[in-house]
Each structure stands twice: as structure tokens, then as C-alpha cells.
Amino acid sequence: MTLGTRLPFHKINNRRFLFTRQWISQQRNNTSRNKITRCRICFAVTIIVLLVGTALRSLIDPTFALPSKTRSKNVNEETPSIRLITRAQDEAEVAGNWANAENHYLHVGFQLDHIFISEWQSIVEQKGHWILRGTIAEIGIGDGWLGAYLLQRDPALYYIGVDISPVSREATEARLAAVDHDNNDNDVAGRYIIVAPPADLAARNVDAVVSLKTIQHFPSSGYARRWFADVGVSGAKQLVLQFCGPCDGGRGRKELRCDQHRDGFDGARCFMTGEGVAVELGKGWSVAWAHFQHMKGFDYCNIWAGFVLV
Secondary structure (H helix, E strand, O other), X not given: OOOOOOOOHHHHHHHHHHHHHHHHHHHHHHHHHHHHHHHHHHHHHHHHHHHHHHHHHHHHOOOOOXXXXXXXXXXXXXXXXXXXXXXXXXXXXXXXXXXXXOHHHHOOOOOOXXXXXXXXXXXXXXXXXXXXXXXXXXXXXXXXXXXXXXXXXXXXXXXXXXXXXXXXXXXXXXXXXXXXXXXXXXXXXXXXXXXXXXXXXXXXXXXXXXXXXXXXXXXXHHHHHHHHHHHHOOOOOEEEEEEEEOOOOOOOOOOEEEOOOOOOOOOOOEEEOHHHHHHHHOOOEEEEEEEEEEOOOOOXXXXXXXXXXX
């Protein structure tokens, strides 16, 4: 085709049509890329907002726990479906420590029954106005001083002692056997059982659960929360728990924290408030009474508290 020669009309239209179609196709591709880019940006922003919100809540709300790599992915770990005190997976976490613990930390061989019993009577029975009856489970039994006292005080009472330490279980068995031998007026044989965890308390129709001088030694906040959740669905209607926490009671704060870097046997590792414990026990639990023991040289108190299920 020479210069100055014009294309036929139909060929000009065809070229215009091809150019228009290519332009439209390019615009559609650009629109699709923009949509994909906007979606990716929105997704990234959403993830960042969720992560920041979760981190801030963990700082503001002490009862909110961040996910831990040590927590089981089993749903039953988070929502108790069986009433076991406590779970085999959790007990494996602390079995080694307690199996090798000295008798001092196991509260075995103190020979201070009169002091411990006087303390129980003063705090629980007089100040708390509670006389426990029925089937009583104690978790963390020492050498069985409380079981011996309760069984001798009430001929109708049944006692379940739960402890991970074979030393404590053997010491308690020996003590209760001696009580049965020496006390002809109140036969305790057949009214107690000493077991290692996990223990199915609901199957035994437990009326109350007691745990003294044990909770402050728990290995982690996750362990403590699962333990309280299990106790909360054990079937018991009353709890007597001793733990460590602020001497002002926390002024309504719902607090539960454990410092895993602290020595589990030297002083306390876990600290909490009564309201914090009630939350972890679950729906319907509340603090009925509390007593604070100030300890020389420590900035926290031993807290004795009674909890009721309503």
C-alpha cells in the first residue's frame, strides 16, 4: 500500500473494534487486580487488629489467658466433660516434682496436729461458721491430719484423700489405720479411701472439697485454671480452699496468675483473689467468706475462703 492510499472503510472499523476490545479487556484485568489487592489489604488489616486486640486484652484483663504452646489441643482440656480431679495429662506435669519433694514440703511428719486443727476450727468452723458433713474430698492431704480430725468428729462422715505423692498417701493410710485401732468409740474403718489423681469425685457424690497449702504451688496459670474448672463441676456444693493473694482481698479484682520462674516449693508461685477463683470455678460459684493471714516477711497473705454453689 502506497502513501496517500486510504484503507477501505470496513478495515478501519475492524481495527477500531480490535483496539476497543483490547482496551476493555485490559481495564477488566486492572479492575480484578485492584480487587485482589484490596482484599489482601483488608485481610492483613483484620489480622493485625485481632492480634493487637488480643494482646491488649491480655494486659487489661488478668483473667484472660493467651493461647499457650503447652496447652492441649484436645477440646476436653478446655471444657470439662468428665468430672475428674485432676486430669492425667496435668498430673504428669507435676508428678516428678512432688515425687521427689522433701517431707517438709509434703507436710509429712510435722507432728503439729494440735496447731493445724486449732487453725481449722478457728477459721472454718468459728469464723466461717461451717461444719462440713457428708462426703468430703481433700486434695493435697499431707499426712492425713485433717482426715483424721474430720472422721473422729463426725461418725457419719466419709473422707476421700487425693494426693499425687505416694509418701503422703502412705503416711495418711498409716495415720487413719492408727486412729481406727486406738479409737474404739468411733470406728473409721470403711469410711475413707486414699487415692492418686485423677479421681472421679462426682461418682462418689462429694458434698465438699477441701484443699489447703497446695494451690500456691501449682506449676502454671493454665494448670490452675483447668484444676478449678474440674473442681467446679465435681458435684460438690461447698469448697474450702487456701491460696495466696493480696492482703486487701484484691478489692473486687478477678485475678489469677502464676509466675513459672519462681521456685514451686519456696514460698508461693501462684497468686489469686477470691473473685478470680470464683470465676474459674464456673457459673454459680461465689465467695461465702474469707480470712486473711498476714505472714512476716512476705508482701502477700495466706487466704482461706469458703465457696458455695448457688
